[in-house]
Amino acid sequence: MNDIRAENLHVWRGDLHVLRGLSFVVHGGECLQVTGANGSGKTTLLRALCGLVPLEHGRVCWRAADIAANPAAYHSDLAYLGHENGLKGDLTAIENLRYGIGLRRRLAVTDCAAALAQVGLSEQRAVPLRRLSAGQRRRVALARLSLMDAALWILDEPSSNLDAAGQGLLVELLERHLGTGGLAVVATHQELVLPSGRVRTVTLQ
């Protein structure tokens, strides 16, 4: 069963006690929306869930196993999309997908093309990414997300730079992901509305 469990997380950033004893569980098919003012620790929480930020206290469990015990296995189930897309400006959209996904799983070129068509970038597939707009680059990152075949999505402001159609696309991708038993933790400022209503919200102080 897919589930991620945060138990009593405490994280310090320098002198700042950012997360103070946060606990929650997200099950397969659920989306947890993390809201809160700027500087309330949304990004810190997400990076702590990824295992990028060390915990002062508490633990994160994926499928009932502490993520610190076997990070490689955890990371192969995890897709993270941060503030930065993690895409190379000098590579084309297709190349970015091929290299980004190829480290994790075998991938046919037709899959990359289909994923780009899905995010509406078929025509820009051979254009170096730095010539695309910020929103288009975000769409390429969403295409990579959908190809990663990961059960757990951790998304930091996924809708930044996206137009209305792009946000619709994000909702569609999330719905499909949740429908197949996946789960998502999403930090966002705009309220995330999924037609299926499978969203819970946690607000950081």
Added chain:
Amino acid sequence: MSAPQVAFRTAAALLMGRDLRLALRRAGDSLLPLGFFLVITTLFPLALDPALSLLRDIAPAALWVGALLSSLLALDLLFRDDSQDGALEQLALCGQPFAGLLLAKTAVHWLLTGLPLVLMAPLAATALGAPYGAMPGILAALLLGTIALSLIGAVGAGLTLTLRRNGSLLALLVLPLAVPVLIFGARATALAIQGESLAAPLYLLGAMAVLSATLAPWALAAAVRIGLE
């Protein structure tokens, strides 16, 4: 939990292919350190009295200080872009051994900046009056030396990843660690120019290259992880 579907060897080869392709699209950036090395080393014969014996005396020092400074200059290229555009955290989270991926990146970095320097060294050595017979020795010493320098430098680059003006701190961190390579590299080169056996310093350079290839990836992974926090 599912095991990674892609073998590490495949992933590392893919990452190396990506870095080579990126470097080809930015060929100027990768060639800059090589140009720096050639300019520095050929400035010596221009600035000095053109007596062959004097040039030969300073040739080892000029070659190795040039190689050291040029490798330092090249370090900026290693992680900076990947750190800024978020590609580095994607690498850390892809489920493959992080130390291995960073070693693969460093290997490409050496191929792009260390190897060209080795291949162009005979040109610089000739300008410094080194006899033709000394070239194999000089090449062997630089080959081993640049491998060690790339690996040592990569750890420094990893440690200074998040600092804004990291160039001078990087130099302060890396140069003292590179001193043994400089000493034995210059010694091997001097022996090669004098036509004597350079086996001893060459063995030591080889040992340093192997030691840094063994230890550096772990230090590198730990350093970069701190940078990603």
